[in-house]
Amino acid sequence: MRTAAILVSLCVPMVSGCTLFSPVRVDTRTEILSRIPAQLPQGRARSASLLVLAPTTSAVYDTTQMAYAIQPYEVAYFSQNEWIETPSRMIHPLLVRTLQGTNAFSAVLVPPHMGRFTYALQTQILELKQDFTSSPPALLLALRFQLTRAGASEVIASKEVSLRESMRERTPYAGAVAANDAMANALQQLAEFVLANAG
Template sequence: MKAYMGRASFVALCVVLCAGCALLSPVKIDTKKYVLDRIPLDLPIAQAHSATLLVLVPETDPIYATTQMTYTSQAYQIAYFSQNEWAETPSQMIQPLIVETLRRTHYFSEILAPPHFGSHTYALRTEILELKQDFSSNPAILRLTMRFYLSREVTAQVIATKELSVQEPLRDRSPYAGVVAANEAMVYVLRELAKFTVEKAH
């Protein structure tokens, strides 16, 4: 009887210890990852030129130089979603979109991107100034602001600049709706960037 009680106590102790370990184990939280990958279909198709273009990696405000997705719910505040993030930094996702968009205009004979610099006629530098979901407004909106600089390689002189700011409404107040709005805003920005680059590179 004593042996039975001893075994029962041992089993009970093991159950308690295992339960305690389970409580102390970190909870696994699945993080959803999202991408910016849309390119405008209605691009200006220009006559081909011999000029070449170098598309530099976009510079980014430090707030947005991360895979964390930013949002604001009140003035002067920036926060990051805990279970939703970008698959890559905005800069890493946007640069190939710029390259592909400008290739589809057929204006430049070649479009280069780092690390392949090579000789080029023009260089395009971009800045990501803002990329956040704004829940302080009604409806909530996605704010995207970018600035472009086009320069000549020979003189390194900036020949044209343009800043675009887009406010795209969210379908609902959720991180995913913000991603959809960000892709819509990106389509508009890329279309305007293509027009700007082709017009100023004449």
Template sequence: MTAVTTIAALCVVSLTGCTVFTPVDTDTKQYALSTIPGDLPTERTHAATLLVLVPETAPAYATPRMAYTTRKYEIAYFSQNAWAETPAQMILPLIVETFRRTRYFSAVTSPPYFGRFTFLLRTEIIELEQDFTSDPAVLRLTVRFDLMRGTTNQQIAEKEFSVQEPLSERNPYAGVEAANGAVGRLLRELSTFVLKNAH
């Protein structure tokens, strides 16, 4: 009886070891948002610094998990497809580089930054999901921007941009392609908005 108990215990330990200590191969594919439009507005350089804050994000999208919906009011996440970083972490450097390419500001920076700045750009990611309830399916990206004056913290202008980009196929990778297209359109509109109001 004791021998049988011992063998059973060893089997349990062995099985537990396989479950706990063996790496699980999930084969999760990771994707990036990396598109910066080529046809950005450019102007002569002004003696002004733009500080771009890290985007705030609605809780449902403040994760590397890739969101989608197949039913109204419901958000789900792909199990084997994800963003390489959170949307905020990927979009921040794209905004910074976009404004550097416009050459409008003498300096464009992001936190951590402790120097003086002329303008402050706040961003809120409200929605970033693949919507399969429509035909064709679309990528929905909604972002709100606030342009502030650095010396007084006074709001200069505010605008909410909502972009819908159709998916070429009904799958996660087509959603990634559409998301990059939507980000490119968003950055183009944002650059025009900021350059128009940063005076």
């Protein structure tokens, strides 16, 4: 009987210790950029093909962490909210789907395509963060597009798109919704830019 009591007294601290020192599980919410314009401009059919390169990203946004700012010149990251993929991985298929939707090219290609193509599109992600320094808060999205001709690597045209999309609430999810709205706007401008410059 005494042995059983000793074993119980030893087990109780061990069980309570496991409760006290086990890491607290925190569920992380993941968001995605997936919206493209509902109505895309339609270009005349041409025999040209377009290679859409994966976007490049400044180091501060080359992460699944969702960036925000509560004061100027600051970038911080949410601890319980993140993107499902890096911005480059999310945005690349959106670029492709948008340009396919214009029906203006014989083919819209992606790396590692090794064959011939007529044009190449390069995209740089300059900014993607939630800005809480203003009221209402806003999602800031900035992209740079550059269209080049294959072979000579001739730069035909470039365009920078900088958008500020108001957020409905001061929450990470509201920022993700605003990011999708801003992305659709940016893609609409991309389609118009490419169609205007790819002769």
